[in-house]
Amino acid sequence: MRSVDEHLAVVLDTVRPLAPIEVELERALGAVLAEDVTSPVPLPPFDNSAMDGYAVRSADVAHATEETPVVLPVIDDVAAGDGAMYAVGPGLVTRIMTGAPVPAGADTVVPVEWTDGGTASVTVRRAAPPGNAIRKAGEDVRQGDTVLTAGTMLGAAQIGILAGVGRRKVLVRPRPRVVVLSTGAELVEPGNRLGAGQIWDSNSFMLTAAVQEAGAEGFRAATVTDDPARFLDQLDAQLLRADAVITSGGVSMGAYEPVKEALGPLGTVAFERVAMQPGMPQGFGVVGEERVPLFALPGNPVSSFVSFILFVRPALRKMAGLPAGPPATITATTAAPLRSPKGKRSFLRVVLSRSGDGAAVVNPVRGQGSHQLAALASANAFAVVPEDVTEVPEGRTVEVIPL
């Protein structure tokens, strides 16, 4: 049997970061930057006012107090967006708005709250030191500075600075497009009536959602029955739009295993037993001329979800151009004993919480079967029990993968 680490290594050795493409800024959210971005101008591009008030020479208001206010004539009015303006000479002021350029001659801004708000002349009741309420050119970014480096995931703030340095398009690795395909003659689309022996297809919805949660684009393809030829047709049709494919079901030892039967003969997808619980049967390889990575996950819902977290999510990160490896873990104390089969690494469904003293504690949920999806839905973490351990008593430390 292959170890979990060996299987992940095979997956990460196979998948490649997607080729960069240029996209409009509106389409860049969630993508990973594939270039270093510099600013063609300083930011702010010019000295400007941080407040609504009056631009003035600080020396002219140095003695202003409530008791001895200073009255000065207002020579101009500048709003944000104004380009041309008069210089402020000694003994004069210009009314100024937030974001407006500071006129030559002025070295400080008196906030309107410190004055009578006059428009022909203004009474200043408080001194403003040099530089007060002035945002200096280049104090956020100097001209030519790198504002974002390749490999940065673009969130809202990053999109903001890209626009802030004048970019309309940007080079990114696109979010991987992932097709999810469930197999099984027993599967019925949720919303339809169940017949004898049937169940609703939960995996394709769950896995498509997991793909989206992982920051990739998920497409749910129509479920196929247990016919390998139909499965290959559906796969062929879906490959056009796929950077990766996830299938669920049809990979174990039964008489009708369409995924294994269809893909096995191609020779590019290997079916392995991985020493883990749940999720032992795993298929992985590449399909089609473009050698699209394909994950053939086991059909048991909890098995397919665990497999996604352990193998597919790291692969999607690598494809997106992000650092990829095993899921991050924290340590926590067991509030009840945990059991695990010998020779397999177990991923037990647990509730992770904080005890009174702030320490992380885990409680296994009731129902650790690989078909028990409701139990999975009530958990918020996996407790990891190593291959050589069969029992973890209460009060011991375990590694935990928060979900």
Ligand SMILES: Nc1nc2c(c(=O)[nH]1)N[C@H]1C(S)=C(S)[C@@H](COP(=O)(O)OP(=O)(O)OC[C@H]3O[C@@H](n4cnc5c(N)ncnc54)[C@H](O)[C@@H]3O)O[C@H]1N2
């Ligand atoms: N003789 C053996 N039998 C099984 C073995 C084995 O080693 N020897 N392995 C077991 C393990 S472990 C797993 S996991 C499953 C994997 O089975 P398959 O990947 O072939 O999946 P199916 O047989 O199609 O389905 C398994 C189970 O999951 C349900 N299922 C499937 N798809 C969905 C879906 N889209 N939504 C909801 N539920 C789904 C299906 O009805 C079955 O109950 O094999 C064991 N057997």
Ligand code: MOO
């Ligand atoms: O390993 Mo299977 O994935 O237990 O149910």
